[in-house]
Amino acid sequence: MKILQLPKVTKKKVNLKKLELLAKIIRESLKEEAKYLEERSKKDENSLTGRFL
Amino acid sequence: MKIVLPEDFFRIVNNCHLLLDTSVFIDSSISPVEFGNFFNQLQSQGVALVTIEPVVIEFLKGSPNKEKFNAKQSAINEITGTCIPLTSDIFDNLRRLVELYKEEGKAVSLTDLLLGSTLLRYEKGLYLLTKNTTDFPTNIFNLVTHLNLIHRRSIQSYGIYNYIK
Numbered sequence: 001m002k003i004l005q006l007p008k009v010t011k012k013k014v015n016l017k018k019l020e021l022l023a024k025i026i027r028e029s030l031k032e033e034a035k036y037l038e039e040r041s042k043k044d045e046n047s048l049t050g051r052f053l
Numbered sequence: 054m055k056i057v058l059p060e061d062f063f064r065i066v067n068n069c070h071l072l073l074d075t076s077v078f079i080d081s082s083i084s085p086v087e088f089g090n091f092f093n094q095l096q097s098q099g100v101a102l103v104t105i106e107p108v109v110i111e112f113l114k115g116s117p118n119k120e121k122f123n124a125k126q127s128a129i130n131e132i133t134g135t136c137i138p139l140t141s142d143i144f145d146n147l148r149r150l151v152e153l154y155k156e157e158g159k160a161v162s163l164t165d166l167l168l169g170s171t172l173l174r175y176e177k178g179l180y181l182l183t184k185n186t187t188d189f190p191t192n193i194f195n196l197v198t199h200l201n202l203i204h205r206r207s208i209q210s211y212g213i214y215n216y217i218k
Contacts, residue, residue: 006070
């Protein structure tokens with residue numbers, strides 16, 4: 001099997017200030033996503049309990 | 054948080070393409086300055102930071118609104134140079150890889166299998182950076198080096214893997 005050539009990548013420095021600003025928004029998002037999953041899992045547990053009542 | 058690297062870390066990864074798993078983007082959002090500096094150090098050593106589309110989707114999914122979705126997209130673009138295209142060869146490798154995993158493959162996500170099959174396709178020059186060390190067993194992949202995240206009350210490890218027949 002022929003080994004493919006990896007794509008050429010333009011190297012650019014990561015802008016730390018920009019990444020910090022984005023990270024703040026992403027952290028909020030990750031918290032909300034975790035909360036959603038927790039609530040969904042509770043609902044699933046409730047439906048499971050309901051099935052056996 | 055502090056990123057602690059083995060002494061020969063940069064010698065090992067020098068001039069490689071480093072394939073980033075979803076955990077890298079999550080941890081970069083938790084500790085952006087530490088990871089941002091680390092990425093810049095890597096790039097100064099000729100390391101190209103890349104990912105694949107399924108990793109991007111795994112990171113984006115669940116975003117509660119457009120602002121948060123866009124912030125994630127911008128962070129990925131800020132960190133990575135490109136997405137490695139998932140060619141038909143990579144999908145062909147999936148079956149071969151699933152066969153190699155045997156019963157351990159049952160719990161491995163499709164994204165991790167695609168990361169693995171991308172390593173199989175490119176072999177030399179492509180390394181994977183992942184915190185999910187459970188799903189990249191060393192009977193299939195080669196653990197070339199590692200790094201540690203030292204937190205106030207815990208230590209987490211990342212593995213750097215490649216695949217050589």
